[in-house]
Amino acid sequence: MRTVFTALATLALLATSAAANDRANVLNEAIAATRYWEHVEPLNDGWAFFESDQPDAPAADDDSAVPVTIPHTWNAHDTLAAKQYRRAGAWYRRSLTLTRAETQGRLYLRFKAAGTHAEVYVNGALATTHLGGYTAFVAEISSLVHPGDNTIDVHVSNAEREDLPPLDIDHNIYGGIYRGVQLIRGPTLGLSRLENGGPGVRAISENVTPESATLRVRAVIDNAQPEANNVTLVAELTDAAGRAVSFAQTSLAMEPGRRPITLEMPDVVRPDLWSPSSPSLYTLRVTLWDDRNIVDTVTVDHGFRFYEFDPDEGFSLNGEHVFLKGVNRHQDVYRRGPALEAEDHLRDIRMIKDMGANALRLAHYPQDDVVLALCDRLGLIVWEEIPLVNKITPDEPFAENTLAMLREMITQHAHHPSIVTWGIQNELLIRSQNLVAEKRALMVRLNEAAHEADPTRPTVMAAHGIKGYLEGDLTSVTDLIGYNVYYGWYSETFPDLTRIITEFRDGQPDRPHMISEFGAGSDLRVQRADPKRQDFSEQWQCAMIESYLDQAEEIPWLAGVFYWNMFDFGASHRGDTIPGVNQKGLVTFDRQVKKDAYFLVRSRWSDEPTLYLASPRLTHYEGDAERVFKVYTNLDHAELFHNGHSLGKQSTGFAWTVRLDEGPNTLHVTAPAGAEEHHHGYTVTYTPTKDTE
Incomplete structure (x- = not known):
């Protein structure tokens, strides 16, 4: 027995080592693929942060600075503490020492993102300004630097602006230089960095x-x-x-x-x-x-691929039908916000891929270059979109800034084969049915600009219903239509999905359709044997997902589904069971716990062996001794044991009725997968009430 255990431990160690090497290789390749030019170096250390919204750069002798490393945000903690968090400006400063030879060519600073508007100064002179918090921008500093020490000052603000989307959202608008900074050297005659x-x-x-x-x-x-x-x-x-x-x-x-x-x-x-x-x-x-x-x-x-979205047949890739099994992803992590390293993005993308998903919607904004490079390498089909969410300002400055965001997103990411569609708006009628003509006019301009910048990809919109979008003729603008549906969470019941989605499709039958969002909130602390709508139990979340996936699989024209959301994410205005957090994730905000729903989805989408006895955190039962225990598995058959006694094997349904004994009850499920035997189980306690004794 010891020899077998040692051999297994050695194999496990070797497998872990191989997996670590594979992760490192993929990550290094993705990072290298986003450098683009030969002479690029990170400029992420040695920054000073001044939490002051003063109009001018801090004085040279200002001692209020805090040393920080980029990526950095000032909203990592206050967004969790109160509904109102700091939305204002701040300053970053760094010294840049150059030799005389280094000042002879051309020099650029590339900011991968700064939330949400920024001005860059070098030695007191303005180098560039940028509006928009989710795309990269470049400042040429060749004429502003000199041999020796140079000072870079960056004013960044996430204060709300009426000319800058997003205006109204269900996620946090983080401030800071929250993606990396690069120093790029180039020749006076070369390939453009601008x-x-x-x-x-x-x-x-x-x-x-x-x-x-x-x-x-x-x-x-x-x-x-x-x-x-x-x-x-x-x-x-x-x-x-x-x-x-x-x-x-x-x-x-x-x-x-x-x-x-x-x-x-x-x-x-x-x-x-x-x-x-x-x-x-x-x-x-x-x-x-x-x-x-x-x-x-x-x-x-x-990358080479050919694909088609068809109104009647759904989605095909390289000549084969593919049902898009997708999730949405926000880019923030608990107590860190969006100030993430490449390793964080790799962890997230791997977790999505390992669950069996083949598609990812980057909601509701362009994400880090490395995210796209990882999707290219690990194999996720991507819907990327601009942050035009819920509301508009009906004037030209807002329209021009939104168009600029779209052009930047496409210019920066069009070379990624993983991307198959550009999203131009999300739920523009959810807050108000007013300004419909103005919203449609902006959508038309965005749609035309997207096709001009990239004639090879279709455009897509996400609607929260159909009536207003049909009456305003918004659904005819984009090539594809996504629907955000939460029947069974915010209203009505699960079975309404097929009926309502069919009504949506009947209103615009010449367009391919997808479910761009569906989901239910959950809290690991909330466990219910009799779950109800909006109780935040894991059991209700699983029931909703199971119903939606069952129905979606029976709709032949549906191109795919995107669950909302892969991870819990920051939403300071929310006052649910965990204040400041949108809890619809399949994984917790800190990425530490995969919820029951994760294993449910994995059992439906992944080809890797999955065996999971549901509700392991529901540890105490009262009342009726007869309870149904479900198993999420993609294996051919499974056998459930109660206190060591077999309750039989099942090959479909995977739900056993168990009569619990008073006190502790051990539940254990096994299933073969080739030469391996998979196991999962836990112990629950049953206490009869007076009515059941």
Whole structure:
């Protein structure tokens, strides 16, 4: 027995070590894939934080600063303490020491995000301003720096602005430089770093089949020199083994300024197609040459796939029908807010993937570059969207800022094969049925801008109902429609889903449809043998999910579902059983506990063996001694034992009626999976009442 135990322990240790190596490799690849340019270094340490909303940068001798490391937010704790949290400005400061040689080329600061509007100063001079808290932006600082010590001051504010979405939301608007900062060095003649915060290079494959794929590469050359230069632009696509599969180049005289160039590449023969089960990636390397040497290089990922959303057939990928089994994700974590490291994003994406999901909606805003790179590598189909949620301001500044957010999102993330659709609004009629014409007009502009920036992907909207959206003709604007449905939580009952979703579809039958949100709140402390709507019990959450998944599987035209939400998330205004938290997650806010609902979904979506005896935290029963115990499993059959006695095997349903004994009761379920035997169980206590004695 000891030998077997030791061998098993050794195998477990080896498996753990291999998994850790795999995680490190995936993470390192994803981080490297989001650097894009050759000379990029993180600028995350050595910052000073001044929690002051003064209009001017703090004085040089201001000693009120607190040392911080980026990513950083000032709302990690106050959003949990009260409904009203700090929405104001603050200052960040850092010294940047440069040699004379380092000041000869071009220098840029890239902020991966700052919430929600920022001004960047270098040595007291304004370098750039940026509106929007969820996309990257770049400041060129070449003319503002000098050899020696330089001072970077950044004013960031999350104060509400009527010209900046989101205006009304069910999540926190965190302040701070909550994603990383990069220092980028480039030549005076090179590839542009000033393309809406993105890499400035993109490969487009409009016609893809298993036999061949077209390839077109777009790059922007930036010449800051006073005279024209003869240059050659070279693009090479390599597969995962490093073999070149397509190559093209062009030579031109590059005048001063920026100029977009398009290269028509040779078709790729028999491409390795990207999918959730086989996320094959290629590497596009674009180089710029002068007469003799490489002067600049940009590297981005590329993936080949073809897909279709059909109003009657749902979603297909690479010629095969795929039901989108998705979740939504917010980017914050308990007592940390959105100030996360790449390792945090990897943990989240792996947890989503391990549950069996094949799709992810990034709600309600663009997320970190690394998140998309991880979805590319681990295989998740992505719906990404801008933060146009619930309300608008009906004027041109608001519209222009929203359009800018859309263009930045697409420019920065269009090279990711995991993304299949761009979202342009969420529940714009939920707060008010007013301004419908203005809301539709803005949607039309956003839809047109999305197709102009990316003709290869459809657009999508998320509605909370159908009547107002149909009457206002909002449902005809986007290519796809998602519905946020909570029947059985906020109103009505579970069985209403099929009827109501069908009514929605009948109103706009020429569009493909998805369920973009559904969910119920739960609290690990709330356990009910007789759950009720909005009681926040794990049992009600599971009952709702089970009903929704059962119904969704029987709707042939439905492209997919996205559960709301994968993780509990911050919502300071909420006063539920855990104040300040939206509790609809399948996993707790701190990522420490997978709720019962996680295992329910995993048993429905994952191919990996799953066996889970439901309600392990419901440890005490009173009243009726006969109770039904459910098992969530994807195995062929399972056997339940009560106090060591078999209650029989089941191959469907997986629900046993158990007559509990007074006092402790041990429940244990087993199921074979190949050569392995899976187990799960726990002990409950039963106390008869006077009526049942």
